Amino acid sequence: MKILVTGGAGFIGSAVVRQAIRDGHEVVNVDALTYAACLANVSAVDTDPAYAFEQADICDAAEMKRIFATHKPDAVMHLAAESHVDRSIDGPQAFIQTNIVGTFTLLQAALAYWDGMGRPEGFRFHHISTDEVYGSLGAEGQFVETTPYDPNSPYSASKAASDHLVRSWGETYGLPYVLTNCSNNYGPYHFPEKLIPVVILNALAGKPVPVYGKGDNVRDWLYVEDHADALLTVLQNGANARTYNIGGENEAQNIEIVRMICALLDELRPTNTPYEEQISFVTDRPGHDLRYAIDPERIRTELGWRPSVTLEQGLRKTVQWYLDNEDWWRALQDRDGVGTRLGKS
Numbered sequence: 001m002k003i004l005v006t007g008g009a010g011f012i013g014s015a016v017v018r019q020a021i022r023d024g025h026e027v028v029n030v031d032a033l034t035y036a037a038c039l040a041n042v043s044a045v046d047t048d049p050a051y052a053f054e055q056a057d058i059c060d061a062a063e064m065k066r067i068f069a070t071h072k073p074d075a076v077m078h079l080a081a082e083s084h085v086d087r088s089i090d091g092p093q094a095f096i097q098t099n100i101v102g103t104f105t106l107l108q109a110a111l112a113y114w115d116g117m118g119r120p121e122g123f124r125f126h127h128i129s130t131d132e133v134y135g136s137l138g139a140e141g142q143f144v145e146t147t148p149y150d151p152n153s154p155y156s157a158s159k160a161a162s163d164h165l166v167r168s169w170g171e172t173y174g175l176p177y178v179l180t181n182c183s184n185n186y187g188p189y190h191f192p193e194k195l196i197p198v199v200i201l202n203a204l205a206g207k208p209v210p211v212y213g214k215g216d217n218v219r220d221w222l223y224v225e226d227h228a229d230a231l232l233t234v235l236q237n238g239a240n241a242r243t244y245n246i247g248g249e250n251e252a253q254n255i256e257i258v259r260m261i262c263a264l265l266d267e268l269r270p271t272n273t274p275y276e277e278q279i280s281f282v283t284d285r286p287g288h289d290l291r292y293a294i295d296p297e298r299i300r301t302e303l304g305w306r307p308s309v310t311l312e313q314g315l316r317k318t319v320q321w322y323l324d325n326e327d328w329w330r331a332l333q334d335r336d337g338v339g340t341r342l343g344k345s
């Protein structure tokens with residue numbers, strides 16, 4: 001299958017690109033190369049004849065039209081987005097532009113292309129979204145695919161809007177689509193502004209390891225390569241016009257994650273003092289959702305997908321990866337906003 005992947009130079013998109021090529025698919029990676037992108041993420045596959053790269057903004061209708069006409073994909077996996085909640089608090093405009101206007105522009109280009117090709121039945125527009133569209137849970141319960149949308153941050157609101165656009169292009173114009181809502185990812189190539197890499201890198205640098213509020217916010221963590229595997233499963237076997245929630249059934253409080261990482265570093269890169277002593281509680285993020293948890297029953301029973309690693313195994317692989325790939329993360333630490341506290345106001 002030839003897959004047009006948007007955002008393939010980002011964290012999750014690059015895991016999708018790497019796995020899709022490994023699985024024998026052709027990939028056209030469409031990425032604007034924003035601050036969050038890194039082409040080194042796909043260096044393992046970028047000389048493969050099955051891989052092509054187009055630097056383009058998904059908000060550029062003429063470019064999207066050209067790219068569909070040139071490459072004639074069998075499917076789209078749409079991951080390009082502004083993805084950092086803290087940045088969405090300080091500067092929501094880019095989130096509205098890329099996540100909403102960009103998704104609209106891509107949908108229009110995909111629809112015109114699909115129409116022009118005679119509406120092939122096997123075509124799929126796969127929209128990759130987040131569990132954050134469902135809002136915050138209390139101490140009990142899990143998100144299911146019918147949970148009402150209740151987003152709280154500019155990021156999650158813009159993703160919710162894009163989900164609605166995709167669904168409506170299916171209902172109104174018949175565009176074949178699948179939609180996935182996934183919990184928090186972690187793993188190799190995670191941009192060094194997100195919680196898990198920040199903890200690893202600050203700990204290694206001997207700096208304070210920041211924990212928002214009391215660290216009691218709960219997330220349901222999924223190893224990024226398991227997410228990529230789930231996405232390719234849904235693309236190929238998911239039912240048309242259906243949503244699948246994807247989660248690792250690995251709930252943990254942020255403070256527990258931080259302590260697990262510190263313990264792994266004590267083992268893998270020991271120093272004289274335990275890394276936990278660097279933990280520093282800082283002002284919470286405004287509108288910080290308390291808890292997310294995914295019920296993955298649908299993807300498990302209908303498509304037979306399960307994560308391959310536990311949280312403990314995935315975190316160990318991740319910490320080891322950051323220890324082994326210093327060149328990768330050092331090169332990103334000079335980028336705008338990295339290493340500074342964002343999203344306080």
Ligand SMILES: NC(=O)c1ccc[n+]([C@@H]2O[C@H](COP(=O)([O-])OP(=O)(O)OC[C@H]3O[C@@H](n4cnc5c(N)ncnc54)[C@H](O)[C@@H]3O)[C@@H](O)[C@H]2O)c1
Nearest residue numbers: 007009010011012032033034036037057058080081184185
């Ligand atoms: N990170 C998570 O935990 C998580 C969880 C669930 C869902 N998601 C969703 O998965 C997708 C990928 O997330 P990520 O963490 O890999 O993000 P990321 O920020 O690491 O990567 C986003 C990529 O999109 C590209 N991009 C941004 N704006 C663009 C534009 N206008 N045109 C073309 N390319 C553009 C960037 O250059 C970057 O390569 C997003 O849609 C996100 O909402 C993320």
